[in-house]
Amino acid sequence: MTEDNVKEIEDLIKIVSKLPGLGPKSSRRIVLKLINNREEIIKPLTNTLVQVYKNVVRCKTCGNLKSLNSDCSCSSKKYDQICVVENIADMWVIKNSGIYKGHYHILGGTLPSFENKSNNNGLLVDSLIDRVKKNSVKEVILATSASIEGETTSHYISDSLKNLEVKITRLAKGVPVGGEIEFLDDGTLFSAFKYRNPIAKD
Numbered sequence: 001m002t003e004d005n006v007k008e009i010e011d012l013i014k015i016v017s018k019l020p021g022l023g024p025k026s027s028r029r030i031v032l033k034l035i036n037n038r039e040e041i042i043k044p045l046t047n048t049l050v051q052v053y054k055n056v057v058r059c060k061t062c063g064n065l066k067s068l069n070s071d072c073s074c075s076s077k078k079y080d081q082i083c084v085v086e087n088i089a090d091m092w093v094i095k096n097s098g099i100y101k102g103h104y105h106i107l108g109g110t111l112p113s114f115e116n117k118s119n120n121n122g123l124l125v126d127s128l129i130d131r132v133k134k135n136s137v138k139e140v141i142l143a144t145s146a147s148i149e150g151e152t153t154s155h156y157i158s159d160s161l162k163n164l165e166v167k168i169t170r171l172a173k174g175v176p177v178g179g180e181i182e183f184l185d186d187g188t189l190f191s192a193f194k195y196r197n198p199i200a201k202d
């Protein structure tokens, strides 16, 4: 609680503390920094947040973020490799590591560990199949987590692609069991990519 109990400040602290990695103490410090820098930080931040709220959307084809009024990079170029990840945070980790420079496909989550093929949990799987067909993609790299859900999802996707002429690979050992991509160090990620395994189609 702030000492003066100004409602606006209390509300802001509550919102800021919902951000990842921020507890009540660091949220208060951030809010104080904002209040002390109205023109330099609050004003441009407010404008930018409004722009992001209005104009940044998820691409319905590849799941990546894009500007509302411009085409997504997934539609503009031809490519022959797609790396499939669970979420945007995973893509950013792989991108920042520099290990893989190709295109991505963001599923938007995982399947629950019990496999129910009639329901894909709203994951962007159909559009992945379309992308593979349209671009004559040669390799799909499955970079889902080494958790039961990640494995189930990886299975489901390789099954969905089995009738297409595409090589499907899965990140190799080095990803610890239960390991989420987002929290892997670059070295582990590098070996997982380098030693990725082809998935046999049955």
Ligand SMILES: [Zn+2]
Pocket: 059, 060, 061, 062, 063, 064, 072, 073, 074, 075
């Ligand atoms: Zn896209």
